[in-house]
Structures are given as C-alpha cells and as structure tokens.
Amino acid sequence: MDDLSIKKCVPCDSKDLRPMTEQAASDLITKVDGWNLVSEGDALRLKKTWKVKSFTKGLEMFKLIADVAEAEGHHPDLHLVRWNNVTVEIWTHAVGGLTENDFILAAKINALNMQHLLRRKATN
Numbered sequence: 001m002d003d004l005s006i007k008k009c010v011p012c013d014s015k016d017l018r019p020m021t022e023q024a025a026s027d028l029i030t031k032v033d034g035w036n037l038v039s040e041g042d043a044l045r046l047k048k049t050w051k052v053k054s055f056t057k058g059l060e061m062f063k064l065i066a067d068v069a070e071a072e073g074h075h076p077d078l079h080l081v082r083w084n085n086v087t088v089e090i091w092t093h094a095v096g097g098l099t100e101n102d103f104i105l106a107a108k109i110n111a112l113n114m115q116h117l118l119r120r121k122a123t124n
C-alpha cells in the first residue's frame with residue numbers, strides 16, 4: 001500500500017464510486033494514525049479529535065484543513081466545541097459511506113504542520 005498522503009482524491013460524482021466494505025475500511029484505518037472508524041446509523045465514518053491551545057487556534061486549524069479539502073475537492077465535517085476540542089469527521093456524502101478519498105484526506109490532514117496549534121499532551 002503506497003503512502004495515502006501523496007495520492008489524489010477522485011471526483012465524488014463518478015458513477016462507479018461505491019462505499020467500501022467494513023473489512024476494507026478496517027484494513028485502511030491502520031494507515032491513518034489516530035483516526036477511528038465510527039458507525040453513524042448504518043454508515044461508516046472516519047473521526048479524529050484534538051485539543052487545541054485556544055479557540056482561535058482551533059479556527060486556524062480549520063483553515064489549514066479547509067485548504068487541503070479545497071485542493072482535493074473532498075470535504076470533512078469540522079466541529080469546535082467547548083472552546084478547545086476539535087473533532088473532524090470524514091465520509092463520502094455522494095455514496096453515503098467510505099471511499100478511498102476519505103482515507104486520502106485523513107492522511108493529508110495528518111501530514112499538516114499543526115503541532116504549534118495543539119495542546120501538549122500531559123506527560124504523567
């Protein structure tokens with residue numbers, strides 16, 4: 001499996017795009033550090049959470065992610081709650097499930113330089 005972060009998303013309106021199986025998703029989730037497979041209703045989603053240093057740094061993070069999403073033509077759901085908790089959810093709306101696009105976007109988000117925006121994890 002080559003590095004997902006260097007792949008490109010395909011247009012979601014291609015008619016032969018189908019949601020992947022749970023098994024395929026379980027294989028791919030190992031390639032995107034920190035992301036979880038969650039089931040919302042009967043559809044699978046990718047989900048990851050971060051704690052940011054401040055509300056405004058959360059919005060800076062949204063902008064970094066938005067730039068990647070626009071470049072890929074594939075977009076996540078962005079949540080910023082209780083001032084410093086960022087959650088990103090990704091799925092392919094056109095098929096109501098997961099496609100490789102979702103994992104490519106997750107890998108590209110992981111590749112962003114966001115350390116300066118994130119709260120340091122407690123070491124103890």
Ligand SMILES: C[C@H](O)[C@H](O)[C@H]1CNC2=NC(N)=NC(=O)C2=N1
Pocket residue numbers: 011012013073074075076090091092093094095
């Ligand atoms: C034509 C194309 O389907 C749409 O423009 C794109 C936009 N971004 C998208 N993002 C996501 N996550 N799913 C989609 O189906 C999708 N569709």
